[in-house]
Each structure stands twice: as C-alpha cells, then as structure tokens.
Amino acid sequence: MGSIFLETTEDPTRGADRIGGMEPIIATDNLTKTYRVGKVDVPALRGVDLIVQEGEFLAVVGPSGCGKSTLLHVLGGLTRPTGGQVLVDGNDFTRMNDRERTKFRRHKIGFVFQRYNLLPTLTARHNIEIAQHIQGDGFNPHRFESVAEMLGIKDKLDRKPYALSGGEQQRVAIARAVICEPKLLLADEPTGNLDTENSQVVLNMLRILNRDFRQTILMITHNPEAASVADRIIRMRDGRIVSD
Amino acid sequence: MIFENILHRPIRTLVSVLAVAIEVGMVMLVVGMTHGMLHETAKRVQGVGADIMVQPPGASMFFGLTQAPMPVQIGDRLAQIPHVLAVTPVLFLFNAHGGINLIYGVDMPSFKNVSGGFIYLKGGPFQHPHDILVDDWYARANNVKVGSTLNFLNNNFRVAGIVEHGMGARLFIPLSTAQDLTGARDKASIFYVKCTDPGYTPAVINAMKELLPKYQLRSIKEYMSLMTSNELPALNAFITAMITVAVGIGFLVIFLSMYTTITERTREIGILKSLGAGKRYIINVILREACLLSVLGIITGYVGTWLVRKVIVATFPTLTVELTMHWAVWAGLLAVGGSLLGAFYPAIRAARLDPVDSLAYE
Numbered sequence: 001m002g003s004i005f006l007e008t009t010e011d012p013t014r015g016a017d018r019i020g021g022m023e024p025i026i027a028t029d030n031l032t033k034t035y036r037v038g039k040v041d042v043p044a045l046r047g048v049d050l051i052v053q054e055g056e057f058l059a060v061v062g063p064s065g066c067g068k069s070t071l072l073h074v075l076g077g078l079t080r081p082t083g084g085q086v087l088v089d090g091n092d093f094t095r096m097n098d099r100e101r102t103k104f105r106r107h108k109i110g111f112v113f114q115r116y117n118l119l120p121t122l123t124a125r126h127n128i129e130i131a132q133h134i135q136g137d138g139f140n141p142h143r144f145e146s147v148a149e150m151l152g153i154k155d156k157l158d159r160k161p162y163a164l165s166g167g168e169q170q171r172v173a174i175a176r177a178v179i180c181e182p183k184l185l186l187a188d189e190p191t192g193n194l195d196t197e198n199s200q201v202v203l204n205m206l207r208i209l210n211r212d213f214r215q216t217i218l219m220i221t222h223n224p225e226a227a228s229v230a231d232r233i234i235r236m237r238d239g240r241i242v243s244d
Numbered sequence: 245m246i247f248e249n250i251l252h253r254p255i256r257t258l259v260s261v262l263a264v265a266i267e268v269g270m271v272m273l274v275v276g277m278t279h280g281m282l283h284e285t286a287k288r289v290q291g292v293g294a295d296i297m298v299q300p301p302g303a304s305m306f307f308g309l310t311q312a313p314m315p316v317q318i319g320d321r322l323a324q325i326p327h328v329l330a331v332t333p334v335l336f337l338f339n340a341h342g343g344i345n346l347i348y349g350v351d352m353p354s355f356k357n358v359s360g361g362f363i364y365l366k367g368g369p370f371q372h373p374h375d376i377l378v379d380d381w382y383a384r385a386n387n388v389k390v391g392s393t394l395n396f397l398n399n400n401f402r403v404a405g406i407v408e409h410g411m412g413a414r415l416f417i418p419l420s421t422a423q424d425l426t427g428a429r430d431k432a433s434i435f436y437v438k439c440t441d442p443g444y445t446p447a448v449i450n451a452m453k454e455l456l457p458k459y460q461l462r463s464i465k466e467y468m469s470l471m472t473s474n475e476l477p478a479l480n481a482f483i484t485a486m487i488t489v490a491v492g493i494g495f496l497v498i499f500l501s502m503y504t505t506i507t508e509r510t511r512e513i514g515i516l517k518s519l520g521a522g523k524r525y526i527i528n529v530i531l532r533e534a535c536l537l538s539v540l541g542i543i544t545g546y547v548g549t550w551l552v553r554k555v556i557v558a559t560f561p562t563l564t565v566e567l568t569m570h571w572a573v574w575a576g577l578l579a580v581g582g583s584l585l586g587a588f589y590p591a592i593r594a595a596r597l598d599p600v601d602s603l604a605y606e
Contacts, residue, residue: 119245120512126245
C-alpha cells in the first residue's frame with residue numbers, strides 16, 4: 001500500500017499511468033471523512049483502506065449510515081476527504097482542488113444513481129449526449145449507437161424520462177455514465193428503485209459491461225442478490241470496512 | 245438544454261419575456277415620445293418658413309415656458325435691415341385649461357409674407373376677433389369642425405378654418421385678440437424673419453446684433469439643432485429615471501426567475517456536476533438561458549412597441565412617437581445587460597452548490 005502512495009506524480013491531475021503495470025484503479029489509505037452538522041462533527045468514514053484493481057466488479061454492502069455513499073462520493077471526487085489518502089487512477093484526490101477533481105470526474109468517472117437522475121427536460125438521447133458535450137471531446141455517433149444498442153434503448157431515445165419505465169430510465173442512466181468510456185463506474189444502489197425483473201436487467205447490463213468491456217465497477221447496494229453479481233464484496237459498518 | 249429548460253416552465257418564461265418586453269417598450273416609447281415631441285415642435289417652427297427668430301433677452305427656446313413680450317415696433321426696424329424680406333410678430337399664449345396648448349397670436353398679412361400663408365383644408369381666415377384657426381391634427385384629435393366653439397383662456401372662439409399642420413402651432417388667433425387677452429398691447433413674443441435668400445442669414449443676424457445687442461437671435465438651423473432633450477431642464481433626468489426603472493424591472497424579474505429556477509433545479513445542477521460540469525459550464529448554461537429569455541423579450545418588445553405606437557398615434561393624433569434604430573439597439577443592449585446582470589448572482593450561486601447536497605435535494 002505504501003509504495004503506491006509514494007509514487008504519485010507532482011501534478012495531482014496527472015497520475016502515474018501504471019506502476020509496473022499493476023497500479024490499482026482505486027487505492028485508499030486510512031481514508032476519513034467527517035461532516036460538520038451544526039456544531040457537531042459526524043464521522044462518516046473512519047479509516048478506510050481499499051485497493052481495487054482495474055477491471056474489477058466490486059460490491060459494497062452495509063447498513064444505512066455505514067458510510068457506503070460517502071465512500072462513493074469521495075471516490076467520485078464529489079467531495080473532498082477529510083484525512084488519509086485516496087488515489088483514483090493514480091490521481092491523489094487529497095491534493096486536488098474542486099476544479100481539478102471536476103475535470104478528473106468529467107473524463108474518468110461515470111455515475112449511476114438509485115433515482116436515475118436523468119435531466120427531466122431532455123430526451124433520453126440528449127441525456128446521453130450531454131455527457132459527451134460536458135466532456136468536450138465532441139459527439140461520437142459510433143460510440144453512441146453501440147452503447148444504445150447494447151443497452152437496448154435505441155427505440156426509446158426520443159422519449160423524455162417521464163415517458164420511460166424505471167428500468168428504461170436506469171438503462172439510459174447507464175448509457176450516459178459509460179458513453180465517455182470512464183475508467184471507473186460508480187453505481188449507488190442502481191437497483192434500489194426497480195422491481196425484480198428490471199433489477200435483473202440492469203445487473204446483467206453491469207455484468208456485461210464488466211465482463212466484455214473490462215469496465216471497473218464499484219456498486220453500492222443493500223441487496224445481497226445484487227451484490228452477488230460482483231466479483232468481490234466488501235462489507236462496511238460504522239465507517240470502516242469490516243470484511244473483504 | 246437551454247430551449248428545453250425555458251419550455252419546461254412556460255408561465256415563468258412568459259412572465260420573464262413580458263418583463264423584458266416591457267423594459268424594451270418603456271425605453272423606446274419614453275425616448276420616442278420625448279424626442280418625437282421635441283422634433284415635431286422644431287419641425288413645426290421650421291414650417292413657418294422663416295430664416296431667423298428674434299426673442300427678447302432671457303427668453304426660452306421652449307416657447308410655452310415664457311411669453312417674454314417685446315414691442316411690435318421692433319419689427320419695423322428689423323424689416324429695414326438689408327436682405328430682410330419679411331418680418332412677422334407672434335405672441336404666445338399658453339393654455340393649460342382642458343389640455344396644454346400653445347396658441348399663436350398672428351398678424352395675418354405679415355405672417356403670410358413670411359410663411360406663404362396657411363393652406364386651408366376647410367373654412368377660411370379670421371372673420372372676427374374671436375375666430376380661431378386649428379390645424380388638421382388638432383381637429384382630428386379633438387373632433388373639431390368649422391363653426392365649432394372652443395374655449396381657451398376663459399373665452400369662446402369660433403373655429404373659422406382648419407389649416408394644414410406644420411406652421412409653428414396648432415392653434416392660431418388674431419394678434420390683436422391675443423394682445424387684448426394677455427394685456428400685452430403692441431407686444432410680441434417672437435419675430436420670425438425671412439431673408440431674401442437663406443445665404444444672407446449670418447449677415448442679417450450680425451446686423452441685428454448691432455440693433456438688438458442683448459436679444460436672442462437664432463437662425464432656424466441653429467434652433468433645429470438645439471431642440472434636443474439636452475436643452476430642456478430635467479428632461480434628460482426624466483428619461484434617465486424612466487430608463488433606470490425599465491431596466492430595473494427587467495433586472496428584478498430575470499433575477500427572480502433565474503433564482504427560483506436555480507432552487508427548483510438544484511438536483512439537476514448536482515447531476516451536471518456529477519457528469520463533470522465545472523463552474524464555468526453551469527454559469528454559462530444559466531447566463532445563456534437568461535440571454536435567450538432577453539432576446540425573446542426584445543423581439544416581443546419591438547413588436548409590442550410598434551403596435552403601441554400605432555395605437556397612440558391613432559388615439560392621440562397630435563402626439564409624435566419617434567422610434568429610431570439607434571434607440572432600438574440601445575433598448576436591446578440595456579435589456580440584455582440587465583438580464584445578464586440579473587442572472588449573474590443566481591448563476592454564481594448555482595456554480596457554488598455542493599454536488600453531494602445538490603444530488604440529495606428533494
């Protein structure tokens with residue numbers, strides 16, 4: 001663990017691409033995150049040590065309030081850790097400011113949320129395209145077509161979110177998350193709002209992405225069945241990893 | 245995304261567009277009416293056909309503000325100056341009862357020598373001391389016909405004729421009657437002087453300066469150039485105040501609209517941030533939305549202003565609303581500027597939202 005953190009580059013946004021070809025996609029060392037609620041400090045992560053290799057499909061399970069979502073937010077660069085170290089694709093988030101983490105997130109991370117989080121005013125097509133637009137690398141029609149085909153949403157692209165079922169919305173959300181070919185896909189309870197059938201479809205999609213495209217996935221879930229799809233399951237309690 | 249967003253809340257969009265349209269309309273109409281009235285007044289004075297106007301010391305170039313009478317005998321001395329073709333005295337009467345009117349007391353023979361005479365559309369010249377001539381715009385606006393009785397300065401006047409507009413004033417009474425009504429016997433407020441050739445105007449003015457050193461001597465050309473809002477006390481302040489109010493309306497409505505938009509779309513901003521949208525991207529989206537609203541408002545404002553002008557001119561034929569491209573561009577720029585200013589704080593606020601809090605926003 002120590003060697004990984006020692007070999008980060010001076011520029012925090014330009015991490016070492018590989019360390020002997022074995023650099024993990026995620027590496028945290030004694031990671032802590034404390035929220036300030038009023039005048040009270042509430043620790044959400046109390047020293048998380050985690051290594052995730054590229055291409056892994058990892059499920060994080062644990063009771064509500066155990067720090068799963070906070071871990072996902074920190075790994076996604078949405079919030080800054082309070083202490084410890086966190087490397088994602090060789091980039092040290094503890095040394096990056098908000099602008100640098102945003103830039104990193106834009107190019108390297110895709111999110112899938114429990115509540116889909118599609119932009120309600122846009123069609124499915126535009127919801128997916130906007131990720132490419134924000135990334136700024138231009139619209140890639142070939143990539144768009146193949147993602148839409150793989151996720152089975154080609155005939156739903158001109159519908160707005162309110163005209164799609166929960167399963168369809170989540171598939172659009174997955175398409176949006178992977179359209180820019182992120183290094184890391186972070187899924188926060190992706191089946192939490194879905195019935196069994198749609199949950200299975202979404203989990204299959206994630207499985208295919210991982211198996212066929214070596215997409216690294218970190219999925220948070222309450223559902224043991226959903227977690228069983230992953231290659232590896234870690235359990236969290238009270239802001240710590242209790243089993244791996 | 246910008247179009248979809250403004251279509252998502254049509255009533256809010258409509259209110260914002262209307263506010264900007266009112267802003268544009270107010271600017272264009274206030275400026276158009278003040279400038280239009282000034283220019284129309286100046287053109288009417290030009291329409292008298294004189295080359296020079298002579299007023300007593302301290303007289304205002306805005307005729308309604310002062311009567312400042314001077315002896316009519318001055319006219320005889322002016323007529324003797326070389327290259328002077330004709331001189332006519334006019335006494336101003338300011339009527340504020342039942343409307344604001346400037347009435348010219350005119351000496352018909354000399355006025356004809358300077359102006360070439362009235363063009364009578366109906367009726368004819370004065371027959372009696374209490375006869376009055378009105379121009380066609382006044383007649384149309386007030387539904388006046390030949391033979392009608394008009395009351396000015398507590399006196400009834402019979403309409404003797406309706407003349408073509410553009411001869412200094414809209415109402416004309418005999419000079420002697422005007423002098424009697426104001427107690428200014430043998431007095432005049434102004435002399436209109438016509439030269440044998442307009443080219444002699446500077447020379448004639450120089451000669452007049454020797455004769456009447458403290459009097460206000462202006463060529464009509466100079467008068468035309470001076471008839472701007474800069475010359476009328478408080479008019480520019482009034483225009484500025486009205487423009488400020490108009491821009492303020494646009495600013496506040498756009499501010500409120502974008503502020504509520506940000507609150508309503510907090511979660512969407514969180515989504516954009518999760519996709520990697522930076523502060524600049526978020527600010528850009530908000531400002532572009534405000535820009536689109538203001539452009540729609542400007543277009544609506546232009547069309548609305550044009551329609552309101554039609555209604556004003558049809559309802560009040562004596563009013564002139566001068567819509568110029570110059571002020572249309574200014575009104576547009578003010579609207580865009582006000583809107584961007586109004587949207588700026590909400591945009592900054594949106595850009596600073598915490599992505600985790602935004603995504604959790606219900």
